[in-house]
Ligand code: GDP
C-alpha cells in the first residue's frame with residue numbers, strides 16, 4: 496500500500512504559501528520517494544483559500560496532518576512576528592508529533608531583508624522546528640523544504 500501523508504501550509508497572507516506549493520507541485524517529481532523506500536509516498540498538501548487573512552483557519556484544516564510548513568516572508572518583520580501565533584494554532588489543533596518546518600520565504604529579496612537568517616534559525620531551534628530559507632521565485636530550497644518534512648514523517652514511522 497502507498498503512504499499518504501497530509502501536510503498543511505500556514506503563515507500570514509502574502510508570504511508566498513501558494514507560490515511555494517505551486518513551485519513544488521510543478522516539479523512533478525523526480526521525488527515521489529519510490530527510489531528510496533520502494534513504495535509511493537503521496538503527499539496531500541493543503542493550502543488555504545485566503546482565510547488566514549481573517550485568522551479563520553479552522554481545526555478541520557489541521558485535522559490528520561502529520562506535517563506543516565509555517566511560512567514567513569524574510570522582508571516582513573510583521574509576518575515573522577506572527578509565527579508564534581501560528582505555532583499556537585498548530586499546538587491547539589494538530590497532532591503533537593507533527594513535523595514542522597519554519598520557512599523564511601522570498602530569500603531572493605536579500606536587499607530588502609528584515610529578518611536575519613540567524614533570528615529565524617534561533618526561533619526554530621527554540622521551538623524545535625526544522626528551518627530553511629526558501630524562494631518560490633527562484634526555487635531555492637522549495638523541494639528540500641517539502642521533502643524534508645515528508646522524509647521526517649516517514650522515518651518517524653507514520
Ligand atoms: P500567500 O497569500 O501566502 O499564498 O502568498 P502568495 O503565494 O499568493 O504570494 C504573495 C505574493 O508574493 C505574490 O505576489 C507572489 O508572486 C509573491 N511571492 C511569493 N513567493 C515569492 C518569493 O519567493 N519571492 C518573491 N520575490 N516573491 C514571492
Ligand code: MG
Nearest residue numbers: 512513543545
Ligand atoms: Mg495563498
